[in-house]
Amino acid sequence: MNIILLGPPGAGKGTQSDYLRDTFKLTKLATGDMLRAAVKAGTELGRQADAVMKAGKLVSDDIMIGIIRDAIKHAPGGFILDGFPRTTGQARALDAMLEEEGKKLDFVIELAVDDAALVERIAGRFSCKSCGAGYHDTFRQPVVAGVCDACGSTEFVRREDDKAETVARRLEAYHEMTAPLLPYYQSHGTLQTIDGMADIAEVTAALNRLITNGASDRS
Numbered sequence: 001m002n003i004i005l006l007g008p009p010g011a012g013k014g015t016q017s018d019y020l021r022d023t024f025k026l027t028k029l030a031t032g033d034m035l036r037a038a039v040k041a042g043t044e045l046g047r048q049a050d051a052v053m054k055a056g057k058l059v060s061d062d063i064m065i066g067i068i069r070d071a072i073k074h075a076p077g078g079f080i081l082d083g084f085p086r087t088t089g090q091a092r093a094l095d096a097m098l099e100e101e102g103k104k105l106d107f108v109i110e111l112a113v114d115d116a117a118l119v120e121r122i123a124g125r126f127s128c129k130s131c132g133a134g135y136h137d138t139f140r141q142p143v144v145a146g147v148c149d150a151c152g153s154t155e156f157v158r159r160e161d162d163k164a165e166t167v168a169r170r171l172e173a174y175h176e177m178t179a180p181l182l183p184y185y186q187s188h189g190t191l192q193t194i195d196g197m198a199d200i201a202e203v204t205a206a207l208n209r210l211i212t213n214g215a216s217d218r219s
């Protein structure tokens with residue numbers, strides 16, 4: 001099963017794609033995570049992406065398509081894309097790659113969230129330094145304060161591009177470059193929308209219903 005999660009920064013794509021990965025045994029391909037790993041490792045890709053990410057802009061289509069081309073080849077059981085595609089150029093390239101590989105998209109799901117809620121959501125985010133599990137000051141604290149639920153680490157980090165001034169630029173990039181993907185997938189008949197303003201657990205339940213019903217409709 002192959003899934004794309006669409007939505008602006010802060011919509012909950014990361015949290016929900018972790019759930020989908022674990023529940024449906026999919027490979028999660030989160031391009032933002034891949035780029036941050038490359039920055040941390042000091043690779044050539046990381047060097048190129050670092051300044052662009054800090055500015056809240058998008059990394060070039062060529063670079064991103066190259067990363068995903070490799071990754072979707074190594075996704076046994078299917079993939080969930082979080083953060084890709086982000087432009088219509090990337091979406092077209094993905095269609096071509098999937099055709100070459102004899103694969104298809106089973107679900108393209110938009111998490112719809114009001115812009116006004118996003119800044120608060122993003123400003124409160126933090127994650128485990130060791131395993132990357134995501135948390136939030138208001139919506140999702142670790143069960144034991146200061147200790148990661150998933151791995152027990154006590155070190156947490158906040159993303160540099162989650163600062164208020166960068167978030168505004170990331171939202172601009174979303175509306176200008178990524179929102180046109182909604183009509184793109186709508187015209188292909190694959191887009192489905194979920195209310196991303198609901199609680200995390202409610203969004204998860206809605207995703208689960210959509211995928212389970214959709215999968216049985218197809219069988």
Ligand code: AMP
Nearest residue numbers: 031032052053057058059064083084086
């Ligand atoms: P994310 O973690 O998905 O919010 O991505 C963080 C940053 O990585 C974005 O603001 C972009 O600078 C860059 N990025 C991630 N995925 C893409 C993509 N598909 N195309 C272009 N830039 C991307």
